[in-house]
Amino acid sequence: MDRMFTSGTRSLLLIVLGLLSLGASLPSAHSNTSYKVVRIRANSDRDVHVIHYLRHKYHLDPWRDVTRAHQVGDYLVRPQHSDDVLRQLVDSDIHHEVVINDVESFLRSNDAIKNRTRRSATAHEHRHKFLTYDELLDFLHHAQNTATNARVQVGSIGKSFEGRDTPYVKFSLQISRGNDSEKGAIFIDSGIHSREWISPAMAAEMIHRLAFNDENDSAVNSLLDMFTWIIVPLVNPDGYAFTFTPGLENRLWRKSRAAGYSSDPYCYGVDLNRNFGYQWNNNPFHGGSANPCSGTFSGPRSFSEPESRNVRDILLRNKNNIKGYLTLHSFGQFFLYPWGYSSDVEIDDEVDLYHVASAFADAMKRKNYQYQVGGSAKVLYPAAGGSDDYVRGMMGVKYAYTVELPPHESSKYGFLLPESDVMSVVSDTWEGIKAFAFRLYSYTKPLAFKKMTSRVSSSGFTAHPDVQRTVRYDNVERHGNDVHVKPLASQADVGGRNGDAGKIFDNTKKKREVGTSIHADKGARSKRKRVALLKTGRPLRRVNLKRSTGRRRSVAYKLQQSRLLHNHTNPVSVLR
Template sequence: MLLLLALVSVVLAHPSGENFDGDQVFRVHVEHEDQINLIHELANAKELDFWKPDSATLIKPHSTVDFHVKAEDTAVVKDFLEQNEFLYEVLMSNMKNVLEAQFDSHTRASGHSYTKYNSWETIEAWTQQVASENPDLVSRSVIGTTFEGRNLYVLKVGKSKAKKPAVFMDCGFHAREWISPAFCQWFVREAVRTYGTESQMTELLNELDFYVLPVLNIDGYVYTWTKSRMWRKTRSTRAGNSCVGVDPNRNFNAGWCEAGASRSPCSDTYCGPAAESEKETKALADFIRNNLSSIKAYLTIHSYSQLILYPYSYDYKLPKNHEELDTLAKGAAKELATLYGTKYTYGPGATTIYPAAGGSDDWAYDQGVKYSFTFELRDTGYYGFLLPESQIKATCEETMLAVKYIVSYIREHLY
């Protein structure tokens, strides 16, 4: 029996497929255009999995680039970097060890846990349970289905009252960003746990509704648990093309496919054949369009980099209320830091990280949602997409402070 339990835990801790043994993650300092061209050259010769920025095309001078390299290519990559006199460091010398260490939570719960990474099946069951256990505060609806036929659930969280303004929050756009869905679950937990005892949350739930979409890219998320932990895109397929998936955060009709997005179906930043080509992005966009009169804020949760971003990402232009958004982001970052001292950078997407067209935050803003923010959660690259479970609680606690800060401001500045 003990042996069987040990085998079960090994299966859970090793999503099947690649094992990443000997794979490495590099951080390379890029100073000028010549070096950017060299990284492009390297990316064309070897299969590099770009973590930050999302693709080679987004590299800027005087920046750092994080990418994952397969075990068999690490020696060649090191030689290349050294011959061309790059400053670099190895963030992960063996990715398999970091991957295994991700499951370091001491929670022994067999079912859903707020301090563990939960599989989609577990999250789906949780959406049903949290709604049935808290009928006065939570209701669940299906807003569409994924390419592979899974239900897209939205939890409506708030005290029942006619014509309430609302905040829309989504998680799990990019499949490998596991800390993101963990936060959406944590948010719902805190809402139901502290309603009636904590004054700020009680006021927010009395005055506002929260639409929480725990995982947008469910097919991709399932794939990271079963086949390939580093998968990013959706899992849609198209006739005549062997490459799978679209980057859902390049698939919205906001400067669609202009900057920082690729028209190549094999790219991690593929914008898709058309805006809203993906069933998931179309369902989200339809829901927001249908509820536009009540939705006053849009929050989308990603990882990693510790950033609070506001529009625009598809252009260097600034939104009309950019001073207000900047002040709000600054205050949220300051509030977040009060708990564990975690430093967040804030600003408009294009200048703060890089131009990227087709993002949901820009799209929501252009629909008339005046308060639109993207969070990039922990960390700054030491673990990257493999943030250990032992950091879920702290990450979620500090992010809650920032979210409550933003939403409390919005409640007092309704439009």
């Protein structure tokens, strides 16, 4: 067959093959007309450096960032840079794929962004859509005026940079029992980052559930009896309002809208979750930026922004009552506790924090959501100036958490969760919030249980199992680098299951002591003596739980697995 080709034919064939191979190696001719989301995997430290170089050179917007080897990141690439970015990834032999080829078309097809006129938000309409700023205010006032299940107080914690009110809602029982000033409070904020639309939607769902209780859920009344609820549904009203204006980059705006930090007219705003005054900007690797054009610009100083000061001030006004703090973000499905500013600093009461957080994760698992629980800097990456670190470090609130709502970290939707998913996400997540609140109560106010149970019988409320069955882990003894955890029972009825330790109080039998202290001595002889030896900064090395049952075994095992996971794998880093 070779003889049939002349030399000219061979030359022509080589040219054609060369053009074909060149075309296969380059992006299509139309690839530079749309925004893309590119998923990149770093298999080595070298890959990490290349990705960081591309991120800064081409102003890539990280939806989840790569900070170390074996992580996966998602980056929004501008149309004018897509060809160069893809070519350099190929040249550097870095594994990548385009998960969204045309983000604007993707948005339109998934109904995730709309041009809207102002509409009235009824008590139920908000559960099916993302509310604009004005619609959210309408809904809050509607809840205040028509609430059937609780007393609802709506106000403003202050003005934003552009002069918008920052609303808050406070809940208490319709019929006061006279102890409201003594009750603990759960403080929840959302909407710090403007593009995370599911966060204010979740806050609106909680407000609806507490105010109306359409399903006559007795647990809701119990929660109102246990806690005062303070919810700030939209910390960053300027940025949020801006995301509803036309334009893809507007929809994906992250920061506030403060001006004056740069001569560049496009460099507005501060990342409010880098602006709180605990370990602010504490080292060169603080997870923020000094560049006003960066999406993680920390501001010129802590609390430089009116939005972060507004949150600080209402927190300080209620600091003596706050028992639990949640700040709602997206995305990734994480339930995180401090510290966020450093992965090298241990937190003394991690077992308690993990156990309370696991109530949320377990409830969400029953709804088919997989949440990862752990320390912020260890699970994700160091980020100083976060609100949760401030609440824990400066205000002394032990149970302070960041919640990264759906979608999952592996989802291509990222910050663009379709509006059609709002109802299912917020209603399912409410079950996790309830479980968290009951577990929190069992840890923060066990001595009030007898008073509460007497009210339960008279009011018809039903106590949650976490209030009836609780083993506490608040007796932590430190000997050098060894941490010895001694489980203690609360005064709530924890049942009498074999293996439970501490002092047990049974509602049906007289008080009896079935266990004593837990020792970290290998030769502990009593079958009721169990060991949980935590090595500071390392995975749990020894857990003697051979015959232990119940929640104590579960939390020790989960914490062990969590630490092993955090130390031996590299989960992705979602910008929170």
